[in-house]
Amino acid sequence: MKDTKVLKFIEDVVGNMPTDWLKLTTHRLDIYNEELAKTEFLERFESLYAVQNSDTVALSELPTAFDYIRLGHPLSSVLEWAIAKLNETKADNVISFSSQTIPVLAVLRKNHFEKKNTLIAYRGELPTFFDADTVERVYEYQFELKQVSDSGDIPEFEGTTIYISSSDDFSKFELNPNIDFSINSHEELGSILLVNGTSNEAYISEVQHVRRRETISMTPDDSFSALKLLLGKAFAPQDKKMVAKNKESVINSIQEITATSSKSLLGSCGLSVQYAIMMGLIDEASQKHPGKAIKIIVPPNCYGGTNDQARRVAACVSNVEILDLPVDGDNDMVQSTDKVLNQVAQEGAVPYIIAEIPTNPRVEVPDLEQLRDVLSKERTTSTGEKAIDPVFILDQTFCPNVQFCGEEGVLAGIRTISYVSGSKFPSGGKCTAGYTVANQKAASLMDNIEKHIKLCDNEATDLQVEILAAQMPSMLQRIKDAYKNTREFVNFIDETLPTAKINFVSEELAKAGFTPSVFSLDLPTKGETHEERETYKRALNSKLINMMISEIPEESKYCVSYGQLKGCYWTIPATSTQGTTKEDDKDYIARVSVSPDLDLDLHKKVFADFVEQITSEDAKEKAMDL
Template sequence: MSNRELPWTVLRQTLANMPADWLTLTTHRLDIYQESQAKTAFLDAFQALVQTDRLDTESLAQLPTAYDYIRLGHPLSCLLEWALMIPVGGQAAHCISFASTTMPFLAILRQNKLLGKATRLLHTGTLPIQLDPHTLRQVYGYSFELEQLEVGKEPRPFAGTTVWYEEQPQLVPFQERGGCAIQLMQVQGLGTIVWLAAEEVQDYSAEIQHVRRRETIAMTPQQSLCALQQLVGERGPVPSELEQRAQHLPVLEQLVREITQSPSGKPLFASSGLSMQYALMMGLVAHAQEHFPEKQIAFVVPPNCYGGTNDQARRVAALLPQVDIVDFPVDGKHDMVSSLQTILAQLAAVDAVPYVIAEIPTNPRVEVPDLEALAACLLQPQFTPSGTAAVPAVLLLDQTFCPNVPFLSESSPLHAVPTLSYVSGSKFPSGGRCTAAYASANPAAEEYMPLIEQQLLLCDNGATLQQLEILREQLPSMLERIQKAYEQTAAFVAFIREVLPQAHIHFVSEALAQRGFRPSVFSLDLPTRGTRPEEREAFKRALNLRLIERMIREIPEESKYCVSYGQLKGCYWTIPATSTQGTTKEEDKDYIARVAVAPVFNLARHQEVFAAFVEELRAEGVVSS
């Protein structure tokens, strides 16, 4: 195969033999994934198979994990990006596919704003209907030029980055265009692909990938498969999903209203939890800019919460001078309510607009604050130094760990607090089958939803048709699955407490469970030994990994080293500090084992293996009988 020959034969053979998991998995094992080699390890091993003509299903299934989470990329998106670069002699690292039509342009604008470079978007046809130049300039703070170019005419010189945009009914290879450093190809119904064509912008690759990681999603496996089939001539254009998506929304909106018990307006559906969080944050920024244009905006964020939440909040603040991040200690030795009382008083003293992000239960220590005290704290009037009323707080509540709890209902302690609740659908709502998310408001926060929806549409981060279909299938059984998973989890926790009382387990109490807090995750601090704190910490960390590796080795059909939970079957183990807290400050990380249990779970087998592990610890003198 020559350097610029499109690998049709290779792609056809690969697609014919691809493992089923390439289309269905949403999360992968962390023990066979190296983040520094995302995409490259997979493609290097794939190309070795090409050279040896071993493109059978079994060989393809043994390839290294491309990305640890399907939202960031996957085997089919990697194959697509690799194939598109062969005809132009480019590197796969310089091709990045997005499910969104607009986020690739926002990714370029973000990088150029940080670099202080001008941006020009050239196009011959129409631009995506979602692209709203006014909002991009006003709310996001981006500066750029839009220029429609006559067909056949050369672009005028420009002191900055020139981006070429084109829309195609189906995927075709890129063509080199003089004077255009970056090309964007929107493929009808499938998303948009970025080619960093000029050497001067090829170092943008990591930053554009990071936007895909944090604010949106990669082209999905199903979309990537369609694109690859178009590339080799096995499929025609994909029709628009808008009409079919609209048919699912009334049913899904009613399901979410019943689950959340919110009497408020329609819920929103996004392509991922972080896609939804980005729309929530930017919608609140837009509201503050309109109603409090002279005030600073403060996002109050737990420093040890999910790393994506932390990272995204700080990325927003890095772009907007009027946005600050305030650390919000919430668990362990800190009490969420006491911390918040102090922070809200401090923000009132500088007359800032407070937006509070919280996970309930907290992650990974699974703590639930006193909701009545939390509501009283959020509703307590605050005053500026001049004696005027401070702006009341808005609560952004990530309730992914307990989507069954009706925080938005009229009987909730939070009913009078402006509360926006969101849930990652890759967990219990879809049983781990898709990355979608949904968000709802209580009546006190309903005014924010139109602005949030506007940001979701601008970013083209709405849930795909397939995601909506999966949610419609899975949501009706969600509450039942949550209850079954909680029962399995509680039984496993009780067993560990019985056979290893020296372990410290972070899990909800029976009293909290009676109030509806029934998560299927717990965190485990194993016993340790040593004379110095550093020695004890190192021993504990090693013991955590030893337990996880044993569970995976002895129960491979169920136990998995993975960041997820809420799946339909099995047990998932991770160390938050090295997975979900990847971008969290080192001093805020939790080097404990987090365990997630599914409703279908071989409890007896896990108890048997854990008991054998405890016997080893006794034999080694780590714990006493």
């Protein structure tokens, strides 16, 4: 009876759900409390279930579930809730993945630190891409494998037991006391992990963090298909000929835009791509430079996902260490790179550098010729041997139009790998997929990177590729139009509030091709002490953003997105993109991203109103002091 009630409600929800649940990367940004994400969504959803209210209006008023699609969204949350209800467990105990491999790696990662044994029992065949030898050798995860005919054959085990099975019915889990984690996988849609028993609930937050940093949740479209499978409806995969045609189109666009001929790899998100780059290069180093230490050199205040993921990889792999690369503000990327590469050379280690150009959030571009000279400099070890040359891993999400990896590019003589988050300009915010390419000097590295993106089952989904195929041909024009709007907005702010510090590219850099549509705004502050000035500035940031999103709700959003098709997005990096960055390295400034399509005059008006308000308040304070 309970199953019938749950399935009937899900059927109504699927029929009445807001179109945003399928089409947007982030739903209801105006109702978003990060600390309560998903919890708040499901509490309100549960209330609707209690009164069987599946009305479209009621569903559309639910708050944001998680952030972006990477960690979760309304449809993945509803899917997890429904499966939990049907299996009489808590929704937190059910976690969906676009990948079939990553839920296994997530549990193995936790056990790696707990020093616990793991048994992976599986019915049928393991996915062909699950390369057990590589998982043990490169990721350094330890486990045993056992094929079983069904869950009843799983023996008692001293440690953790993961049971993997494939089924078109995601809701049916074979559970018994010998199973700690049960995974239902689907070749097209991904997988669902069910945490069995309260003793294993300590894994939940860490498994979700793996989903946040190394992969994505099951996508909206695939979650929608999985919900229909729960309702007994057939799954209709996309036409493989069309999928191949879309992929060919995307790769042609990428190679034309980047001026490259290396392999172009498509991942389920930017961090999926970065994870494959990290693990692929570690694999490469273990083969080419066995026994040598690996140094991942990363700016301490760069995008939080990059920073966090690099440190998470280093925590798992015994011979990998993170070195900080100060690049923003008073630090110069060229000088910092020279200094840290000299240090790595002396140690005889393998250097891998991750950097963003332009930097985030200060939007700075180093002197590229000087950077080239530093990266290509021949160095020697402490024993006088020739040092290993670096691989430069470049996140160019802000400026995907710059041909860093082209054979005529300034970095042509340095092993360079470039990657881009597809949730930004490539898709215009319509999906999370990312891509990576290499210049000719680094082209041979792409085989190992491809190996790991496949091992993790982190390739872009068919629909993501379709979206990229539709959006990428217009990307370069959108970049030009968005930059034009951004430059006009920046100039207006500079004239209207000249005491603010604006971080944006110079006209000279723009002529050289660096035309981002994001800038950071360091608002003027006041106070006797640093703490007073910082408190005032943070309050002013919030005041500005709240004015923008309340007075222009159709266009101004509170979000970290960039390269979107429409509107203007606002965020404070220290509380969003730098969420896991060390406190001293965070930037409490406003970051603004502008699209090619927005009411710029209205945004100017609201900003002018903001300036008038703070000017008036300052005048009142001075009058009171007199």
